[in-house]
Amino acid sequence: MRRNGPLALIFHTIFVIVMVAPILVVCLVAFTPEGFLSLPTNGFSLRWFRTIANYPEFIHAFWVSLGLGALSSLVALLFAVPAALAIARYRFRGRDVLAALFLSPLMIPHVVLGIAFLRFFTSAGLGGSFAALIIAHVIIVFPFALRLTLAAATGMDRSVEMAAVSLGAGSWTLFRRVTLPLILPGVISGWALAFIQSFDDLTMTVFLAAPGTETLPVRMFLYIQDNIDPLVTSVSACVIAITMTALILLDRFYGLDRVLAGKGDTGR
Amino acid sequence: MSMAAEERSARAPWALTAPALMLFVGVLLIPLAMTVMLSFHDWGQYKGIEPVFILKNWHEIATDPYYAEMFWRTFRIAILTTLLTALLGAPEAYILNRMSGRWKSFFLLVILGPLLISVVARTLGWALLFGGNNGLVNKLLMSLGAIRSPIPFMFTETGMVVALAHVMMPFMVLSVWAALQRLDPQIENAAMSLGASPATIIRRIIMPQIMPGVLSGAIIVFSLSASAFATPAIIGGRRLKVAATLAYDEFLNTLNWPLGAAVATLLLVALVLIVVGSNALIERRYAEVFR
Numbered sequence: 001m002r003r004n005g006p007l008a009l010i011f012h013t014i015f016v017i018v019m020v021a022p023i024l025v026v027c028l029v030a031f032t033p034e035g036f037l038s039l040p041t042n043g044f045s046l047r048w049f050r051t052i053a054n055y056p057e058f059i060h061a062f063w064v065s066l067g068l069g070a071l072s073s074l075v076a077l078l079f080a081v082p083a084a085l086a087i088a089r090y091r092f093r094g095r096d097v098l099a100a101l102f103l104s105p106l107m108i109p110h111v112v113l114g115i116a117f118l119r120f121f122t123s124a125g126l127g128g129s130f131a132a133l134i135i136a137h138v139i140i141v142f143p144f145a146l147r148l149t150l151a152a153a154t155g156m157d158r159s160v161e162m163a164a165v166s167l168g169a170g171s172w173t174l175f176r177r178v179t180l181p182l183i184l185p186g187v188i189s190g191w192a193l194a195f196i197q198s199f200d201d202l203t204m205t206v207f208l209a210a211p212g213t214e215t216l217p218v219r220m221f222l223y224i225q226d227n228i229d230p231l232v233t234s235v236s237a238c239v240i241a242i243t244m245t246a247l248i249l250l251d252r253f254y255g256l257d258r259v260l261a262g263k264g265d266t267g268r
Numbered sequence: 269m270s271m272a273a274e275e276r277s278a279r280a281p282w283a284l285t286a287p288a289l290m291l292f293v294g295v296l297l298i299p300l301a302m303t304v305m306l307s308f309h310d311w312g313q314y315k316g317i318e319p320v321f322i323l324k325n326w327h328e329i330a331t332d333p334y335y336a337e338m339f340w341r342t343f344r345i346a347i348l349t350t351l352l353t354a355l356l357g358a359p360e361a362y363i364l365n366r367m368s369g370r371w372k373s374f375f376l377l378v379i380l381g382p383l384l385i386s387v388v389a390r391t392l393g394w395a396l397l398f399g400g401n402n403g404l405v406n407k408l409l410m411s412l413g414a415i416r417s418p419i420p421f422m423f424t425e426t427g428m429v430v431a432l433a434h435v436m437m438p439f440m441v442l443s444v445w446a447a448l449q450r451l452d453p454q455i456e457n458a459a460m461s462l463g464a465s466p467a468t469i470i471r472r473i474i475m476p477q478i479m480p481g482v483l484s485g486a487i488i489v490f491s492l493s494a495s496a497f498a499t500p501a502i503i504g505g506r507r508l509k510v511a512a513t514l515a516y517d518e519f520l521n522t523l524n525w526p527l528g529a530a531v532a533t534l535l536l537v538a539l540v541l542i543v544v545g546s547n548a549l550i551e552r553r554y555a556e557v558f559r
Contacts, residue, residue: 022393109495
């Protein structure tokens with residue numbers, strides 16, 4: 001194949017710089033020793049990271065986000081794994097409709113979902129509660145949990161399962177000892193991707209969160225609306241660091257292109 | 269297979285999908301239906317929401333030019349964002365694809381990674397880069413001699429399009445990248461050996477084959493941009509409203525839920541129609557590529 005010419009490489013360099021610049025500038029400003037927004041030209045300082053400790057609402061929001069992401073991704077998997085197995089292995093009437101329904105939260109704008117859940121949970125008397133946040137997040141992360149589990153279940157070699165059945169394994173034993181271990185990489189990656197999606201969601205959560213159940217993105221957004229100062233950049237830098245860690249792990253264990261391209265959409 | 273086993277395998281897929289199906293009907297379809305219903309209810313400053321069936325909100329959206337202007341702005345921003353991502357993202361995907369193994373996966377990680385980084389953090393980065401008339405972007409452009417006077421980015425549509433294009437770019441690169449994987453590199457070599465110039469190869473060989481990728485990327489970018497919330501809210505401020513930020517205001521500031529529900533319903537219906545319609549067009553136009 002032909003190599004890239006100099007013009008292509010210049011374009012590529014500028015492209016990558018522009019892609020990285022906003023993320024880099026947030027992380028740099030977070031280390032400023034000054035009391036205002038500026039690049040750290042006079043040395044680096046951790047003062048704005050220490051300042052976070054004086055804002056318990058950010059700390060609390062962080063724990064809410066962490067718990068919400070971990071729990072909702074887990075619950076989503078409890079529903080998604082059986083559904084993925086059914087869609088991957090059986091050809092039944094309504095299969096395509098079900099697959100489309102389960103992936104539909106990707107298509108519906110999150111602002112519409114936020115409004116629908118706000119209306120629904122307020123009428124159900126759950127407005128602003130953590131339970132409402134969990135249920136809403138289960139729905140929005142479900143497609144990610146489903147897609148990666150589906151990809152793993154579709155690509156699985158079924159002869160091992162047949163061997164287990166011929167040796168007399170019951171269906172629960174079969175699932176626990178054979179099927180689950182085989183699809184586990186997909187399931188764990190599905191959990192990680194679902195967690196990141198939940199951890200980062202602002203648009204839907206901003207409708208549902210009340211004081212006490214505000215997630216980190218919601219807290220950051222409400223803070224930015226009033227003023228932008230180095231504090232919010234240091235909080236953002238922490239968020240970026242957490243996501244990067246998850247991202248690198250995901251890339252190591254599963255391959256980021258596979259995660260993002262979502263191969264095996266409906267198990268075709 | 270015995271009768272009983274056959275029956276069991278006919279029931280199995282339903283038993284396995286039933287919990288998820290019930291979840292989706294109970295907490296997705298019902299809330300969505302409630303939202304559509306809500307858009308037909310009445311609302312008053314003092315009486316709150318009245319569960320009656322009237323067309324007041326829809327009439328207001330249809331007749332008040334404020335809403336026409338707001339929806340037009342929403343779609344204008346989405347179209348410009350889509351064009352920008354296509355013009356820059358498609359060549360970048362092509363360049364990436366021609367890189368050698370290790371560099372390819374490194375830059376793929378750098379470009380696709382931001383997809384998973386908080387939109388609030390990414391938009392904050394642009395707010396810092398734009399930052400008033402002496403922001404870094406303006407300083408750089410002026411020192412390069414590209415512009416004479418600073419371009420206002422904050423609280424303008426220009427700034428929103430630039431920041432949104434950055435947020436959406438990974439989707440376009442990913443989509444074109446996927447199309448490039450289906451492309452046989454030997455065709456390019458064949459064209460070259462037959463004496464085609466690089467420009468001809470791009471125009472006659474590459475472009476037609478990655479076009480479906482560009483178009484399906486464009487659909488994703490368009491629908492996500494038209495319903496984006498964080499970036500327009502932070503870059504656009506309180507005055508420059510798009511559909512999502514207007515619905516947010518109606519729900520959490522004005523508290524006119526029925527009107528907000530009508531705006532959201534209209535956005536959802538418009539997007540579904542546009543996405544389904546253009547998908548059908550693309551599939552018909554490029555039927556041979558998808559086969």
